[in-house]
Amino acid sequence: MEADRKRSLRRWTVRGSVLGIFTLLLLTARAALGVPAFARKYGTSCLTCHTVYPKLNLFGEAFRRNGYRFPGVDSDFVKQAVVPLGQDAYKKEFPHAVWPGTLPGDVPIALGFNGQAVFHPEARAGGAAADNGARVNLNDLIGEAHVWAGGSFDDQITFFGELTFADGGTEIEHVGVHFNDLVGEPHVLNLAVGKIVPTVSTFGPHSSYLVDQATPPLSVTALYGATSDSWNVADAYDGLEVNGTIDGRLDYAVGGNAGANVEVRSPADFYAHLGYKLGGVRLDGEKGSTVPDPKKPWAEKALTLHAFYYRSGSRFSAADGAVLEDTATTFGGGLRAQWNSWELDSGAYQERHDNALAGGGRVSALAQYDELSYVIYPWLVPAVRVEYVRLSPAGGPAVTDLRGFAGVAALVRPNIKLWLVAQVERATGAPPGGWGPASGLAAPTTATSSVGPEVEAITLGLAFAF
């Protein structure tokens, strides 16, 4: 039994080196930027929807929630030339004519690039080790390129997607068609179809000034070496989602998707989300809902509570050829407390896997995050963030990883961004694959030892989009 365990640990260690590379890719990924395709469509500034992008301000959140549409009648605000594919009067001819739509007059495409210079102040820290001991890493100064497509087919149907190009290849980050206002009052019932990011929060998935994903991804089956194609709550998957906003205060989402399966199987992933906002502007931005100070479109006094449930079934082949099936059941929740220009985003989720170990076995995982930010100027936002992960495998030691981030995000121009972020980390033990798939850099040598706190990296990032 002990020999099996050691063999299993060795296997995990080998996979760990592969996953270490994966770790770096995750850490260097700041996929989300602003979307100039929308700026061009409406002839408006990035600042209409963002503070320091990709963080959305209150209007931007409403725009996203409304299926990438302005409040009211979306086409009223479109300044870009539109090619009518049939005039509205053709609706009277249906079904003897095709229901009319529109085409953006210009190709609704935007480009963006981002990357960072990384400094490792502690040569012996995990961050420096991940960069082969280099104290300064300029290899990813331009680490990624992005192509976004965003626009509308008419006042109800919109589209939004993103391709990312990086050293690892090209990936469809997400792309979806949004059928909005299907019945009843505006925004009550919408349908999104495509490779979409599941709605597990009332706020956008990139609601952070310091990291890429506000809800930290936790790829448990990857952490334990079972598969590199690991499901997590934050990733986009092929599926559909029904969502909406009721009375401007309550938002919901119910969705199903194919999840992360190496082999085709019947869709088995299901999730649901519910959120409620107390005070402040409406979640849908309708009915003249405006911020108290128009010079501070991010500022209000409000509290939003949200929760989600996610059940995912994954099927993957283990290294020995055996096919494993893992079911993850996740409960989570969070809050956003806003006091003028101060904002606190907190959340946590508990994930239980019935078969996440490489050789099979249960794992319970906890992920928690808090981010406090303050908008000093519209172009300057300092923030601090804490992320905590705890993994408890059946029959193995529980391990934890605590990460702290402190930094500032700044706009040089509305579409040029810099950020400076220091990451400190402490880990007690580590899963066999290292903390990489959980975005950690600390590298305890055994599952029971600990390291840190240590300064893993100081990152100076650059992003621009046009």
Added chain:
Amino acid sequence: MGAHPVHSVFGVAGCAFAAVVLTLGSAVASAAGGTVSGKVEATPAKFLEETVVYLKEVPGSFPAKTASLDQRGMKFIPHVLVVTAGGTVDFLNHDTVAHNVFSPDNETYNLGTFKPDEKRSYTFKTGGVYTQLCSIHPEMLGFVFVGENPYAAVVGPDGTFAIPGVPAGTYTAAVWNSHLKAADKKVTVTEGKTAEVSFSLHR
């Protein structure tokens, strides 16, 4: 005019607007009466080109006239044409491609396919707004505003309009727009003078 759907929602105009102020009826009564003029503001402004200001329930009988609506460069020119009920519109085709003219509104008509330089006509019996479509080119859009009287004018690109030759009296001034609306207003016309009335269009 009150019975017809003057605020029907039509498509967004894809065609450029021939910015002219038409004042049908001016030939009939320009020598007498007063003028109703003013300005229309629209939010959003891009729909302003599809706006007609008209007077309701003006007594009298009005002779039928003939106007023309051209198809040139795959656009209806003018974009908005005003005629009086009983009037005839000659639909022209000065393109080098075939066109069709039909309207799904009110009386509904389909003039079929006509070749370059061919003319087909239609006489409007009923007042209302008739969307002009071409089944061969679904992006083409125009409007024929058929008034109960000749006292109507398409607003110019700056929103101004003028309806000359209006008999002295008090009338209801109304406005039609393809997407927007505004409340009617009373206007009193004095012989030889200009009465001002303005509108602010919104959703």
